Amino acid sequence: MELLNTFIQLLDSTVRLSVPLLFAALAGLYSERSGVFDIGLEGKMLAGAFAAGAAAAVAGSAWAGLAAAVTVSIFLALVHGFASITHRGNQIVSGVAINFIAAGSTIILGQAWFRQGGRTPLVGAEDRFGAVELPFADALSGVPILGPLYSDLLSGHSLLAYVAFLLVPFTWWVLFRTRFGLRLRAVGENPAAVDTAGISVAWLRYRAVICTGVLTGFGGTYLALAQNAGFVKDMTAGRGFIALAALIFAKWRPVPVMFACLLFGFLDAFSIRIQGTPLPLVGQVPVQFMQALPYILTVVLLAGFIGRAVPPRAGGVPYVKER
Amino acid sequence: MAEAAIELKGISKSFGAVRANRDIDLKIARGTIHGIIGENGAGKSTLMSILYGFYQADRGEIFVNGERAAILSSSDAIARGIGMVHQHFMLVHNFTVLENIILGAEGEPLLKTSVAKARAELERLERDYGLEVDPDAVIEDLPVGLQQRVEILKALFRGAEILILDEPTGVLTPSEADHLFRILRQLKDEGKTIVLITHKLREIMAVTDNVSVMRQGALVATRRTEETTVEELAELMVGRRVLLRVEKGPARPGDFMLSVRNLTVEDSRGVKMVDDVSFDVRAGEIVGIAGVAGNGQSELLEAITGIRRAVSGSVTLDGEPVELTGRADPADLRRRGMAHVPEDRHNMGLVLPFEENENAILGYHWQERYLKGPFLDIEAIRRDAQDKIEKYDIRPPDTRLKTANFSGGNQQKIVLAREMEQDPKVLIVGQPTRGVDVGAIEFIHKRLIDMRDQGKAVLLVSVELDEIRSLSDRILVMFAGRIVGERSPEATEGELGLLMAGVEEEKEAAQ
Numbered sequence: 001m002e003l004l005n006t007f008i009q010l011l012d013s014t015v016r017l018s019v020p021l022l023f024a025a026l027a028g029l030y031s032e033r034s035g036v037f038d039i040g041l042e043g044k045m046l047a048g049a050f051a052a053g054a055a056a057a058v059a060g061s062a063w064a065g066l067a068a069a070v071t072v073s074i075f076l077a078l079v080h081g082f083a084s085i086t087h088r089g090n091q092i093v094s095g096v097a098i099n100f101i102a103a104g105s106t107i108i109l110g111q112a113w114f115r116q117g118g119r120t121p122l123v124g125a126e127d128r129f130g131a132v133e134l135p136f137a138d139a140l141s142g143v144p145i146l147g148p149l150y151s152d153l154l155s156g157h158s159l160l161a162y163v164a165f166l167l168v169p170f171t172w173w174v175l176f177r178t179r180f181g182l183r184l185r186a187v188g189e190n191p192a193a194v195d196t197a198g199i200s201v202a203w204l205r206y207r208a209v210i211c212t213g214v215l216t217g218f219g220g221t222y223l224a225l226a227q228n229a230g231f232v233k234d235m236t237a238g239r240g241f242i243a244l245a246a247l248i249f250a251k252w253r254p255v256p257v258m259f260a261c262l263l264f265g266f267l268d269a270f271s272i273r274i275q276g277t278p279l280p281l282v283g284q285v286p287v288q289f290m291q292a293l294p295y296i297l298t299v300v301l302l303a304g305f306i307g308r309a310v311p312p313r314a315g316g317v318p319y320v321k322e323r
Numbered sequence: 324m325a326e327a328a329i330e331l332k333g334i335s336k337s338f339g340a341v342r343a344n345r346d347i348d349l350k351i352a353r354g355t356i357h358g359i360i361g362e363n364g365a366g367k368s369t370l371m372s373i374l375y376g377f378y379q380a381d382r383g384e385i386f387v388n389g390e391r392a393a394i395l396s397s398s399d400a401i402a403r404g405i406g407m408v409h410q411h412f413m414l415v416h417n418f419t420v421l422e423n424i425i426l427g428a429e430g431e432p433l434l435k436t437s438v439a440k441a442r443a444e445l446e447r448l449e450r451d452y453g454l455e456v457d458p459d460a461v462i463e464d465l466p467v468g469l470q471q472r473v474e475i476l477k478a479l480f481r482g483a484e485i486l487i488l489d490e491p492t493g494v495l496t497p498s499e500a501d502h503l504f505r506i507l508r509q510l511k512d513e514g515k516t517i518v519l520i521t522h523k524l525r526e527i528m529a530v531t532d533n534v535s536v537m538r539q540g541a542l543v544a545t546r547r548t549e550e551t552t553v554e555e556l557a558e559l560m561v562g563r564r565v566l567l568r569v570e571k572g573p574a575r576p577g578d579f580m581l582s583v584r585n586l587t588v589e590d591s592r593g594v595k596m597v598d599d600v601s602f603d604v605r606a607g608e609i610v611g612i613a614g615v616a617g618n619g620q621s622e623l624l625e626a627i628t629g630i631r632r633a634v635s636g637s638v639t640l641d642g643e644p645v646e647l648t649g650r651a652d653p654a655d656l657r658r659r660g661m662a663h664v665p666e667d668r669h670n671m672g673l674v675l676p677f678e679e680n681e682n683a684i685l686g687y688h689w690q691e692r693y694l695k696g697p698f699l700d701i702e703a704i705r706r707d708a709q710d711k712i713e714k715y716d717i718r719p720p721d722t723r724l725k726t727a728n729f730s731g732g733n734q735q736k737i738v739l740a741r742e743m744e745q746d747p748k749v750l751i752v753g754q755p756t757r758g759v760d761v762g763a764i765e766f767i768h769k770r771l772i773d774m775r776d777q778g779k780a781v782l783l784v785s786v787e788l789d790e791i792r793s794l795s796d797r798i799l800v801m802f803a804g805r806i807v808g809e810r811s812p813e814a815t816e817g818e819l820g821l822l823m824a825g826v827e828e829e830k831e832a833a834q
Contacts, residue, residue: 179429179437186415186426193413196377197427198398313416321377 004145008152010269015157016227018265020045020236022164023219024243025250025257026171027212031077033175033252034208035188035314039095040080041216042240043102048073048220050106053120053231054113056127056224065127065225070217076102077213078206085205088318099240107233118233120224129158129226158226160218165258167215172254184208188312191319201319216240245298251309264294326389328353328485328516329374329405334383336369343369345540347383351485351533356507356517358527358548361537362560362760363731367520368410370537371487375407376400387485398427403485406478410489412470414462421445421458424477441480448479452509468499475506486510487518492526496615497788497820504530522560522761524553525789536560561762569768572776574796577606579642580780581627581661581749586636586647588622588804596622598804600636604749609771609781611795611812613788615823619804620784621666624753627782628663629653630671641748657686662742664735666753666784672738675727679717680708682726683741711740716766732763739767749780756790768794788819 024041031038048069056065076098083094107118114120134155141151175181183204187194191201223239224231242264250256271290278284329351336344343366351357361367373380376394385392387403394400400407414423421441429437442458449455456465456472465473471491478486488507492500507517507530519531527534528548535545536559544559558564581604588597596619604610614620625631627638629651638645640659646652657663665671673682684693684704693704708722715736717729726734735755742750755771756764771794775781785791791798791812798810800822808822 177434179432179434182422182426182429182434186418186422189415189417190413192411193415193423193426196375196397196407196409196413198396198401199427 005148008148010266010273012153012156013269013272014262014266015153015161016265017268018261019158019161019164020219020223020227020239021243021246021261021264022168022258023215023222024240025246025261026164026167026254027215027219028244028247029171029252029254029257030184030208030211030215032247032315033188033312034184034205035191035312035317035319036081036084036205036209037091037095037311037316038080038209038212039092039244040076040098040102040240041212041243042236042238043095043099044073044076044213044216045220045223045240046099046106046234046236047076047102048217049224049235050102050110050120050220050231051217052221053123053224054110056123057114057121057230060123060127062123062127062129062221062225066129066218066221069221069224070214073217073220074210074213077209077216081206081209084318085202085209088320091316091318103234106231110231110233120231122230123225124229127225128229129160129221131156132159132162158222160222160226163218164222168254168258175254180207185312188314191314192321195319195321205319242294245294248309248311249298249301252312263297267293267297326353327351327386328388329518330386330389331370331374332384332386334370334373334380334385336366336373336378336380342540344373344380347542349535349542349545351516351518353388353516354511354514355532356511356519356530358531358534359518359520359537360522360524360527360534360556360560362522362762363758364760365537365560366540367537368489371407371489371518371520374400375405375487401428401481401483404483405485405487406481406483407487408471408474408478408489408491410491410493412467412474414470414473416463417461419459419461420456420465420473420476423462423473424458424480428481444480445476448476452479452506452513454479454506467494468496468502471495471503472506483515485516485518487520489520490522491519492521492523494616496824497816498824500526524556527556528553538562557761561760563762569765569772569793571772571794574608574775576608576796577778579603580606580640581782582639583627584637584639586623586626586638587634588619588626588631589634590622595634596804597626597633600801600804600806602799602806604780604782606748606780607775607778608796609775609783609794611791611798612782612784612801613791613798613819613823614786614801616786618801618823620786620801621753622804623801624663624666624751624784626651628661628665628751629656654686657745660748662745662747662750664738664742664750664752664755666757668734668738673726673734675725677726678723679712679726679729679737680705680722682737683708683711683722685741687741687745711737711744714744715740715770730760731758732760735759735767736763739770743770743774747779749782750774751782751784753784754786755783756785756787764790788816788823792816792819 024045028038028041051072052065052069055068056062080094080098083089084091110118110120137151137155141147175185183194183199187201187204194204195201223235246257246260246264250260271287274285275287327350331347331349334344334347347370359367372378374385376397376399379395385394392403421438424445425437425441431437445458454472454476456469462470491503495503511517521527531548533545534548536543536556538560584601586597586600587595590596600623612620622631626633626647630653632651633647635648638647640661645656669675684707693700705722712720712722717733717736755767771781783794795812798812798814799806800808800819802823802825810819
């Protein structure tokens, strides 16, 4: 029973830790499927988190925080779009620049506005996206096995966590069942085909990066107002990059993206869990090793086990009409 | 003349200093097949791209069915009933046929209903025009002939009454091309207007009603096809008389210079691209390898020249064995007298951002005569390049010009000059005239015959059947990685075409 509880707790924190990854990875999916590589997920999520923390503290409303986060990260996404779609700049350089801008400006603005060493003031429980108890969670918690599974694992997450997981089938539906999705996938593979079909390549890609902005805004909000009670400097801590790894790992497909994020979330949860506790046979594992595991895993698995991850064919290449 | 489906008046278009189209007037009658012929860079594709809204003309007017039309984008062209089949197919490789066809013409935001409608419409089109293709097949699994059919269906699905085809037969076998022509004639009978852009005279004569000739951006003549000849069109295209058939004496084959035995090459997925191929090339003869692109010719060339590792088999060069299965070394092969004009001059033959004189010695830069101690002897290299420019009539005659700024034909001459001037024993040539204009083709063909007459062994790989037939002393046909037959250059096109399509294969095997 103890073991079961430990296990459920581990899964519970897996879910919590994979939510920001899921937002960021799905965000990247829209952009990259349209042929715009986005290494700036990290920066957009960080800026989103800061905006969420700041707005929630000032306006006293979680929803204001969410709105601010989405606005700010759409803005950054449009900067990326302007550089890489309109001006055909290098998408990696533009993405890296956004990461730097976000990392620096959040600290400066945070210090200038709130004078708490770069953090935003802590907000109360009512101004956060707190836990949502699913119906009958309490009543069912006594039922063996299924009870704790329902009341601890499924119930009690932030509203945004449910949104993240519902976004998985939604994204799949958009991508494979709508006109927008068909065109989005086409423009990432062969923009010339889209252009000759009489559709604007630029406008289509702009819409894709706006989707990315919305979702990274949600991811940032989750970090600042669901996992924490305010913004802390560098709070994304590389999650944008892990999300990118998950996206590649899942070969740019929505459902595998969810499983990849859960896997990386699990590794994260596991590394927190075993901190300081020696493992049988191997002894104490340095925490840095566990933190590096997602990256090592991506490299190893991509190198041999799951086959080549073929990115969208036109990814990273600005569209220029050929002469 | 019937009413014009399309009329162009005074169309001009420049790209920077290059005047791609100058003051073009053209009338295309409804319900006819109208050919537009011209060398590469004559401005055919630019003109059609203007008509399809891909570019805008700097000056001039377009009339569609007598009405003045402002075509600012491809969607304007589509709305006017103009459809285009591009030279490089505008298909999404990992989409199904149906998805490609509805892309941009979906109708409603959700795919479910539009897909169902499109499927019904597609079935009707396939029935009406005999254009069968599986709507659920993925594009990359289809042979190019079928991919092209999808492009045609795409245009018809959008209600095209005027269909532009840009170099449609470049990727097809002769029999696939004939099938395409049948389809085009049928479309014409249905009242559609067809514009066929090509640089192949044979096609113009075979299928068009009228033909317009373009040269250096200008439209120089329009003729009724039945009232003109191949010779007249060639002359109009180039601006001077052209010898279409190469003149050559009989071959005097000497020693075996290149012997290939049981050569097998696999691609990265382990698929056999070259399957147990054996043949010889003797000094003083040209052996041509015919075949539709993608039947293992590229892999064969790469294996023989040491670029790609072979799985098994042996090659001897002038009696000496060549290591091909272990550590093949293209540089060593060059030292031993094997010169190679690669199929893809942009990726393998040249470094485009380099100056002409640098490309003119690339791969031979280790030779004493280009060196001064450990350094390159720039003076000697430029002098050498200047000699080659004169000898091969490379234009413009500027050794310092960036290679990318030469035309396709002149780039090819740079490669040929470099390889031929090394006085090799064996010359391996892949697609020597791909993307090269008629005037340069004539020159290149003459040089290849010269090489033969000097006693070199020449292995020629080309997808242009005419080229193979006029140059080769013996023709080998490759299909699905194997040599499926050997013929003399007198073999008919039909006979070779069947071999290239793999039809004759079983008969050969039975013998």
